[in-house]
Amino acid sequence: MNDKKLKKLLKYWQEHLRLQDWEIEITFETAVPFGGVGICVKQAQYKSAQIQVQVPECRIDVHDDWSDKLKDIYTERVVVHELLHLMINVHKEIPFKDRKNNADAYLEEVSVNTLDTLLVNLKYGITEVKA
Numbered sequence: 001m002n003d004k005k006l007k008k009l010l011k012y013w014q015e016h017l018r019l020q021d022w023e024i025e026i027t028f029e030t031a032v033p034f035g036g037v038g039i040c041v042k043q044a045q046y047k048s049a050q051i052q053v054q055v056p057e058c059r060i061d062v063h064d065d066w067s068d069k070l071k072d073i074y075t076e077r078v079v080v081h082e083l084l085h086l087m088i089n090v091h092k093e094i095p096f097k098d099r100k101n102n103a104d105a106y107l108e109e110v111s112v113n114t115l116d117t118l119l120v121n122l123k124y125g126i127t128e129v130k131a
């Protein structure tokens with residue numbers, strides 16, 4: 001997936017998640033802070049945010065022999081994942097340093113993980129729960 005397609009996905013999901021009024025930049029990175037596969041930094045008062053997505057070739061959970069389509073799906077889930085965090089966290093944010101062993105942060109992460117997969121799977125008609 002190239003930068004142009006990544007930006008197209010951002011636009012698509014911004015609309016579907018009703019976040020069109022946000023100014024969001026998105027970039028591919030070889031590594032993302034805190035060892036994740038994506039991160040979203042926001043300035044809520046300006047409705048502006050920056051999302052970084054790790055390129056699938058640098059992810060340890062994505063295998064070289066996977067098809068480009070599958071790699072794209074994994075990338076798209078990250079885009080949706082970060083937008084869901086943005087949506088849920090507009091008014092309240094648990095700082096990264098306080099997220100470990102925090103029940104609210106855990107619940108948010110589990111919910112966002114389930115929803116990112118569900119939404120992308122629905123878009124592509126993927127019915128296997130574990131895909």
Ligand SMILES: [Zn+2]
Pocket residue numbers: 081085109112
């Ligand atoms: Zn997350």
